[in-house]
Amino acid sequence: MYFQPTSVEEVREVLALARQQNKRVKVVGGGHSPSDIACTDGFMIHMGKMNRVLKVDTEKKQVTVEAGILLADLHPQLDKHGLALSNLGAVSDVTAGGVIGSGTHNTGIKHGILATQVLDNLDSHLKKSEYFRFLWFPHSENVSVIYQDHTNKPPSSSANWFWDYAIGFYLLEFLLWISTFLPGLVGWINRFFFWLLFNGKKENCNLSHKIFTYECRFKQHVQDWAIPREKTKEALLELKAMLEANPKVVAHYPVEVRFTRGDDILLSPCFQRDSCYMNIIMYRPYGKDVPRLDYWLAYETIMKKVGGRPHWAKAHNCTRKDFEKMYPAFQRFCAIREKLDPTGMFLNAYLEKVFY
Numbered sequence: 001m002y003f004q005p006t007s008v009e010e011v012r013e014v015l016a017l018a019r020q021q022n023k024r025v026k027v028v029g030g031g032h033s034p035s036d037i038a039c040t041d042g043f044m045i046h047m048g049k050m051n052r053v054l055k056v057d058t059e060k061k062q063v064t065v066e067a068g069i070l071l072a073d074l075h076p077q078l079d080k081h082g083l084a085l086s087n088l089g090a091v092s093d094v095t096a097g098g099v100i101g102s103g104t105h106n107t108g109i110k111h112g113i114l115a116t117q118v119l120d121n122l123d124s125h126l127k128k129s130e131y132f133r134f135l136w137f138p139h140s141e142n143v144s145v146i147y148q149d150h151t152n153k154p155p156s157s158s159a160n161w162f163w164d165y166a167i168g169f170y171l172l173e174f175l176l177w178i179s180t181f182l183p184g185l186v187g188w189i190n191r192f193f194f195w196l197l198f199n200g201k202k203e204n205c206n207l208s209h210k211i212f213t214y215e216c217r218f219k220q221h222v223q224d225w226a227i228p229r230e231k232t233k234e235a236l237l238e239l240k241a242m243l244e245a246n247p248k249v250v251a252h253y254p255v256e257v258r259f260t261r262g263d264d265i266l267l268s269p270c271f272q273r274d275s276c277y278m279n280i281i282m283y284r285p286y287g288k289d290v291p292r293l294d295y296w297l298a299y300e301t302i303m304k305k306v307g308g309r310p311h312w313a314k315a316h317n318c319t320r321k322d323f324e325k326m327y328p329a330f331q332r333f334c335a336i337r338e339k340l341d342p343t344g345m346f347l348n349a350y351l352e353k354v355f356y
């Protein structure tokens, strides 16, 4: 049997029928695969009538389509908006679903297979920009992507009265203080400041020490764990799901996600693995402590689960038992430390928690 559904509902009906008749089902796109990957003697579902362009965001260069669209039909639609796919296979009589599903590729050592163009494109961001980072605004779908790279261009002033005269900071601190009485406001504050700070594409060219640093005007609590780089998505989605499942847990913006190269330093959080640092923050408006225990514990649980190691200089609740599991060379380091400081002269309360 051959079907050409026009909606998700019709796809469901075909699947229900297949289940009833105990048939297997195979989806087909352009039917262009030289292998028999798209073949079946059961039900064949051709996706060619689910081929709409659903959304075009020229700012983000992001397009949402139904998977049955032929690339040949997609190209002129992209072209109308000044967009194009950044790489293609050798033919266009193939569908979005087909090329994504079968690992279609072309060439260019900086370009991945076509599936790497789909949305959460961490590797290509990391390759594109030397100092790539991104910020997630909790309680929202908003992410701000930040590329930082070397340039020979002269510094350009980025005068912005709202931030230069600290009006934005005063406003944020005041709103955060109000939200200590009305925690439900935090999601709104996060979205509002995303809009204020990162509305559209912004460019800034300045001396490196001005680009990498910022004026930290707030009292705040932070945690910042290094996790294996490949766990970034899993950990972030789990953090997001935790916040969605627990609406009473409040998270200030941003969750800042940064990346570092692995090294061979025995107690480096990046020991022997490229890492992602996921920094969470809770401000203390006018010095007032905001409840953070639930957020902190949930975050730590997720970080531990994905093999994280806490930043030595930021908040954590770990003790020697934890570090022994986290650091393969922990015992080796302890032996060296004990040899160099046999009387424990260089310990303090923090280090006792780490080493005893």
Ligand SMILES: Cc1cc2nc3c(=O)[nH]c(=O)nc-3n(C[C@H](O)[C@H](O)[C@H](O)COP(=O)(O)OP(=O)(O)OC[C@H]3O[C@@H](n4cnc5c(N)ncnc54)[C@H](O)[C@@H]3O)c2cc1C
Pocket (backbone or CB within 6 Å): 026, 027, 028, 029, 030, 031, 032, 033, 034, 037, 038, 047, 067, 068, 088, 089, 090, 091, 093, 094, 095, 096, 097, 098, 099, 101, 102, 103, 104, 105, 106
């Ligand atoms: C002349 C020619 C040149 C080619 N050049 C290249 C090339 O340069 N580089 C390269 O990598 N490949 C190349 N290919 C291979 C081609 O890109 C892949 O076979 C691609 O999958 C074809 O897309 P399709 O839409 O025809 O998929 P189909 O052959 O219809 O299906 C392929 C797979 O995708 C699944 N699928 C299709 N649509 C959907 C959907 N909507 N939802 C879920 N799953 C779906 C199918 O079930 C099947 O498993 C070429 C093929 C030809 C014939």
